[in-house]
Ligand SMILES: CC(=O)N[C@H]1[C@@H](OP(=O)(O)O)O[C@H](CO)[C@@H](O)[C@@H]1O
């Protein structure tokens with residue numbers, strides 16, 4: 039059987055790629071402004087069918103989302119039959135197909151099917167979902183056209199409409215495992231919710247309730263899910279009440295992720311705009327597709343305190359180790375935590391002190407997920423709040439086959455089973471993580487301050503630097519050290535050595551055209567200063583490529599670098615800037631200053647000194 043070239047060409051012509059646009063299937067699939075994605079969606083439809091045919095008709099997932107990005111963006115990523123990310127070897131095929139010119143599209147499809155040895159007579163099953171973005175409908179229709187263009191009559195499509203990313207991952211795994219020994223659950227949204235609620239209930243039954251949790255839904259798809267979850271918890275009299283805020287999902291009014299959501303809170307280290315929780319009130323923020331969550335609260339003195347992915351991982355690992363010990367499995371099971379270079383140094387110290395091994399891997403969920411699979415119980419979290427807990431089959435079998443000798447051991451064994459059913463086994467999941475955290479807080483009867491008291495974070499700063507060519511930056515040691523540009527690492531180390539507990543690294547972003555600079559140190563001022571000094575090194579190196587400055591004075595090279603950064607990212611009007619007072623104690627010429635960061639939250643755009 040061969041492909042119908044006419045059909046592919048005719049349908050493909052309705053979705054022409056824009057001129058001179060190069061696409062890449064990155065860490066988060068294809069992602070950019072929605073207005074250049076039409077052709078990509080069409081081609082992803084083709085790849086999805088091929089992938090499913092190649093895997094004997096097992097369901098593969100397609101999620102249309104741009105997560106925490108602004109509402110005008112969109113994106114698409116593929117989910118493999120087990121519910122995890124697309125096999126990396128296929129990322130290259132997806133990239134190649136997305137960049138194929140229209141006139142060779144049909145022939146390239148045949149070539150690809152040939153290379154991949156795809157039996158074109160096979161069935162294919164595609165499961166689709168999308169987030170609340172206004173461009174979602176058009177994206178969906180391009181995707182369906184792509185699927186149709188290679189439909190041999192045995193392609194089935196299940197469209198779940200608006201859904202969160204982790205729900206889609208669940209649906210794919212549940213669909214493929216239905217009726218097997220490895221049944222993951224009912225392949226419906228209802229089944230997804232019910233599985234979590236029932237596992238949560240198992241963990242908290244009979245416990246006294248704790249204060250309500252305010253949940254910032256980023257004005258995204260998480261909103262209806264949190265409302266639904268809240269009703270379900272009420273129905274079963276769970277000791278937890280959810281209070282959704284930022285839950286307006288009206289498309290096209292620009293509210294999605296705007297001044298709210300997990301990315302805003304984590305990267306700006308600020309509350310959602312206009313949100314004023316009372317002292318010690320526990321709050322959480324989801325991102326636009328509800329696969330990330332961060333917690334926070336204002337302490338008694340009104341200081342904003344962030345409980346990010348590292349704090350969540352720490353809470354989970356403390357709880358899990360205790361359960362494993364009570365279950366009598368410490369000698370047979372290995373519990374481990376997987377982090378990236380962005381994990382706060384204090385979290386790593388804390389986790390190590392609990393005798394839990396930590397593995398540091400490169401940024402990107404696929405790396406964390408893979409590393410966590412090596413443990414009996416693998417807790418993985420990116421600092422930005424994306425993560426989950428994976429339980430190996432061997433460990434679950436061990437728990438099920440262990441005969442308890444004491445009631446406390448029996449309880450611990452049962453709780454481990456509930457935990458394994460509550461934690462999403464396919465991908466980071468804001469709802470499942472929320473319930474995991476809440477179950478632990480309920481068990482411990484802790485408020486946010488007690489949880490926060492596990493350890494105190496080092497202040498840290500993340501800035502992004504636009505460079506002419508980010509591929510000039512290569513790294514080693516799980517991205518913590520630069521290999522190229524030559525000698526830059528030595529210069530970074532030189533700066534770092536001047537700070538007590540200082541740490542800083544530079545790596546090229548996998549999702550944006552920039553390099554990221556991370557720094558942490560003992561005080562906020564030192565962390566900022568170190569980040570800017572390292573950012574300055576990069577600017578000084580690439581001096582010639584930076585547009586001429588028309589701004590301010592520059593007594594020190596790195597400072598001029600910061601000022602020049604403004605031009606790259608354009609100057610925003612005063613009203614758009616968030617002014618944060620920082621104490622930049624950088625030598626005699628410097629005085630307490632104001633640092634302004636742009637609305638994206640990462641880049642310093644203006645330093646007003648001598649105020
Ligand atoms: C510092 C940071 O938060 N980086 C994010 C970001 O990757 P970059 O490669 O840094 O652009 O997007 C990834 C995909 O969403 C996410 O996995 C990762 O944590």
Ligand SMILES: [Mg+2]
Nearest residue numbers: 105325327329
């Ligand atoms: Mg997301």
